[in-house]
Amino acid sequence: MIRFILGRLVKAVFILLAILVFNFLLIHAAPGDPAAVMAGEAGAADEKFLADLRARFGLDQPLYMQLWIYIKGAVQLDLGYSFRQQMPVAEMIGDRLPATLLLTGVAFVLSLVLGVTAGVAASARQGRWGDTIISTFALLFYATPLFWVALMATLVFSVWLEWLPGFGYSTIGAGYTGLAHVLDVAKHLILPASTLGLFFTAIYMRMTRASMLEVSRLDFVKTARAKGLNRGVIQRRHILRNALLPVITLAGLQAGQIFGGAILTETVFAWPGIGRLMFEAINQRDYNVILGVFYISAAMVLLFNLITDVIYVIVDPRIRLTT
Amino acid sequence: MTLLSIRDLSIALPMGADRLYAAKDINFDLAPGEILCIVGESGSGKSMSANAVMGLLPQGVLPDKGSITFDGQSILGLSEKEMLKLRGSRISMIFQEPLSALNPLMRIGAQIAEVFEAHGALTGAERRARALKLLEEVGIPDPEAAIRAYPFQLSGGQRQRVMIAMALALEPDILIADEPTTALDVTTQAQILKLIEDLRRKRGMAVIFITHDFGVVADIADRVIVMKKGEIVEAGPAQEVLLKPQHPYTRALIDAIPRLTKTEAAAEVERTPLLKVEGLQKTFSTGSGTLFGKRRVVKAVQDVNFELFAGETIGIVGESGSGKSTVGRCLVRLLDPDGGRVLMDGVDIAEMSGPELRAQRRKLQMIFQDPFSSLNPRARVSRILTEGLVAYGTPDKEAKAKARELLELVGLDESAMKRFPHEFSGGQRQRIGIARALALVPSIIIADEAVSALDVSIQAQVLDLLAELKTRLHLSMLFITHDLRVAARICDRIIVMQKGQIVEAGPVSKVLHDPDTAYTRSLLDAIPGQDYERALAAAD
Amino acid sequence: MMSFWKRFSYNRGAVIGLVILTFVIAAAILAPILFPQSPWKMVQRPFLPPFTQDGLLLGTDALGRDVMAGLAHGAYVSLLVGLVSTIVALAIGVPVGAAAGYFAGRIDDALMRFTEFFQTIPSFALAIVLLAIFQPSLTFVIIAISIVSWPPVARLVRGEVLSLRTREFVEAASLSGLGNLQIITRHILPNALPPIIVLASLMVAQAILLESSLSFLGLGDPNIMSWGYMIGAARTVIRTAWWLSFLPGMAILLTVLALNLIGEGLNDALNPRLTRKSE
């Protein structure tokens, strides 16, 4: 097992490099560059202005040189400077990271717990009203565009009921510290996290339900019943455990996307996170920032894929992994 | 006083099944401390009747009329919640197929401990201790390791004993045992039967024992019920039914019982080795030893050597968990051996891969010990039987015709073609497995407990079929079994295994009548129903 | 086959789903006949609420275009985007995942690392970048959506196959002389079907909504009327003209619901263990 993990980690380094090169070429293939965008925003620019900017950003060099410089830096974990903000990319990501992790992390846990619970509940009531209601609700959240749900939630809870703040990370200018700050952030977190979470809930719910139904007809469930175990225990311990594999796959996928998964939510709720940073960076062609975020998110994906594989083995001992 | 009383019970089958009723007009009573044996044709509704008592009929199968009364309560009328209290504690059941009956992702210990938990008995630590004790009682070697194992890491017999341990855990009032010893060697079987006997004596436990082994019936039964096509054809005290059968079917059954004494001289066989096994080794090790718990190392096969000649049948017998199935799986390359060679026509199978292996496999077929899990739950029988043929180029139509023929040969109705594996009884599934292996007309068959779930008359029919193929097609067989009578009937030579090693090998007449080792002798001594056999012989 | 339909039709939800989907498909096909005018035509004053004017049953949008015509014409594009990109994603993801899970070892490693390649860029961001590079025509929107949606399929299938390949019936099949391809397609995949069906039916919705998000960001094909476009365009007026996002939203919801019901029906019909509830 340890050997397997180490092997994967070593490989991950090479994959990261390959991905880096790929990403670099990919975003440079998109039309426009940061200088053009900045000039565009200024509403006026002459040749010299653009040339100066490009020289400053090193964009006047041939592409392979830029790539080489970037890779050299990235290998030493130096993600370079943001062209636009003149800040080290690592620092920018570091600034935004906690907010995103908080949001997506909470949404992740929320959706997983809620989705699996609802899936179990629905499968237990298969074909009956409870099942229909749960399934329909889940689909409702899934199939409704995120921004719509977000806006409605804001309207109801923020504008009409005035219970929760509709956007932002904390109350600006309130200067809370300690527990008050934590509570303040928590309050701001509720709407975005549940909006994001509810979207994923449907996926887990449906997957859990389908898988549970499949497993619940297997023979060992009969054995469990013969032991006199009550339904709840059978559902949880016997069926769920055997039905978990696809859910784990999806959870691993979601966890890997913990950075990029929240672009829309972060935008609508003005949440100062990485997703927004990335999105803005793409629009502004702020190459180093895009690459930096992609780099970190790639590392995350690789890590969570590895974790998923390890969990597979723990959950289903029949699975053997080899490198 | 009766503990359980069944009146006019009929169990309806869904459309498309063999017949309308799995069981029809079933009547019997069970008193405390009584052992009732149910024998009968495979597919006659034995398992369904037993399941009905537990309230655990499969979907689509419903009790249609009649009543089941346990301890004054009508079981059919009980709610699921009330049933929970009975199940596991007052009535418990050992299911027929032990691999699929255990949760594949749960450790053995936890599955046993759960029984206590379900009924709020004992504390966590005590449950573990009791589980350990139970594993020991059912004779599983190294219970400390087994308790941490997953079902797929155990041999067939070991899994069956886990099932038994679970059923006995709370010392129920009624034990329903559906062919509980099919995968057990005779010594272990004897041990289990003794365990049941003890409980009966101590706690007055009543037992419904479904079996095909008349030896067992003779040894333990107080009363016997004989079933055929869903109906009880004969019932009565054991002595009477066994020695003075009234119904012709019962008589036919008793006539079909294989005899240990009936050993002829080995048939004349050509001496060209078809399969040569040299120094076969297989060791299982689970857990990395660093991250997840202790390492468990099982030397399942150690230095096994033998030759199989064309047209010969070798029986492999030996205690449960001694590596019999592992040898078989290594031969067909479902497992990669750790050492040694398996030479077929002079080529090492262990080295083959791809098309080469595929070509060889046609000649080498296996009948799996656990029929159910070896059948794709989403494939109909027709596909299961024909796809091998089709894969090797037989036209679809021809393959279908062949499949039907095979079904008939193993005693199944043609209508079976359209059904899914879960719609069959245990013995029927086993026959599907046999048919599948025969379909490809292999030159070697590895049969892992291939007839253990069959009633004696069908068993005889299948064994005859195999014997016929053997002469007609020059078929060679590796016949893994715990039933020494069956071995005596079909085998030319016998290999006795213990703890992964061959302890004795030789012609049937030698091994079964004049064994060299004490272990083999102990096996022979433990054969059930020897008195009965003598009585029958005397009656002849 | 007959019995499949019979089993399928026993599931009331599935039949309802099929009816809804048929209706949507009919709308998509008949749109040019029912609404021969371009759905982009500005026919009336903007923001006409539904049911206020004859001939414009569902009102008009921000530019005074007929919402009903938009819905009908949009059905075609949305279905196309949803179904085609899902099919493409399945066509890539299932074989890759199945091969990886079945052959395990080095092949698994290679295929999964390849998959990771596409998986590492957050899918929404990848779609944006792809569409920034290529002109966002309908074809490219579909391609972009397919490219970002196959890795989850591949990983899901692989996970299932990894577990199924050790089952005894698979071993038995290989003993029967079946080739790898046959074992995968006939024995392993059918048993991995329920999660795949669930994922696929959810992916259709995902694709339709992704198209909407993209067109909201100005990266859809602006020359083609789709539900996604309608929702995206109505987003800014959600407070003043709620029906403009509600109606296409309902259309998507119903379609997704239908597909999920059908998926469920399929799952039930394909599961031999689920016998009819009647009797």
Added chain:
Amino acid sequence: QDGEPKSGGTLNVVIQPEPPSLMIGLVQNGPTQMVGGDIYESLLRYDFDLQPEGQLAESWEISEDGKTYTFKLREGVVFHDGEPFTSEDVEFSMDKFLRESHSRMRTYMEHVESIETPDDHTVVFNLKQPFGPFIGIFEPGTAPMIPKHIYEGTDYANNEANNTPIGTGPFKFDKWEKGSFIHLVKNEDYYMEGKPYVDEVYYHVIPDAASRAVAYETGKVDVLPGGSVENFDVARIQAMENTCITDKGWEYFGPLSWMWVNNDNKPLDDVKVRKAIMHGVDRQFAKDALWNGLGKVSTGPLSSSTRFYDGDTPDISYDPEKAKDLLEESSYDGETIRILGLPYGETWQRWAEAVKQNLSEIGMKSEIVPSDVAGWNQKVADRDFDLAFTYLYQYGDPALGVSRTYMGDNAAPGSPWNNVANYQNPETDKLFAEAALMASPEERKAAYKEIQDAIVEDVPNIWLLELGFPTIYRCDVKNPVNTAFGVNDGFRDVWLDK
């Protein structure tokens, strides 16, 4: 009429998008100017009629020949770090810093021969020739005063101080939480007695337009500068209690929207085709349906708020019949015209759709080409379009904001801000060049009239609307807009009536 100003309170304003930097001398995009306008100041400011008022300059004088500009600076002005502001800073800013970093300033400074600083509080600009618009460039977005003591001799772009901007303005930079807010605090040492009135200003970064509306509704922000909510939402918010709205404050910029026409491409090189499009586009509808009725239908290349605007140019009003006739006569042969939309939100997308539909009604095929901001810049710069939406500022004077888009020698590809249409008319070129250098406003007016007539006759671009960007604010916020720069000019005079 507002009564006596009160001191104190917090002003919450929306900022969109988040500026890349607050260093107004280096970055000229809108948000930077808006926040930077509180921190930096220039010598003058301009009222709604674009008449100069003193800011850092107390008085100023223009010589008869229009070649010498003398500014008397205020005394006692200090930068936020306590250093005094002197004529040295003016010279440094205009001559060194901005020449280097500010592309518009660079062209304006072409006209300046030398800058003299006879004493600490006097600055003299000697021009090479008279340059009429020169008095109009002393606003913070164009000519911000930058502290010489911090920047002299450094690499301007990479100076650490860019992150903590220092100016002379009414507010000091306090904190910038990226992605959330920018916080400015009152400059206690401000040179105007009692000002600024408010204690602090928060600029809230809220990337989504609907959320910005919600932010206003829930009282989180008090001022929504032009463009921060979607046009469709304006009417609704306007109707809220205690809400005021003004479309003033854009006079200097005079944002004018048009579609670039790629004059090089067939069939758009045919003036009849261009005219057909011009008459075929329903701009009144766009104004009413998309711009909430705000703004004005444009009559030509100049915005009506610009000096020398002439309202009496040839008729280009909506007339689909005429458009059809023109198209009939023209060389148009069923080609599909590519319309490049402006990726700045829904209004612009809708507008492109409406134009497409308008064109189809006069019998012209077209397709919309979508892109993101960078792609749009690239495509416009590369002339990869047939029609392309845009809007540009006019900076109060045609010589500053208009001639650049019509001068034949300013048509090299590579920039989206020059003569992208590649309009070539030697006569107007000559007139543009002369008019910029005339000293007398009357002469200039005559020249620009001639120019406008000529250009409108040629229809090199499809002029659309003079855009109205209303500033929405709570009525108890007093004076948010009181110059031609609106909210960009700093909240020096704002006070809260609470």
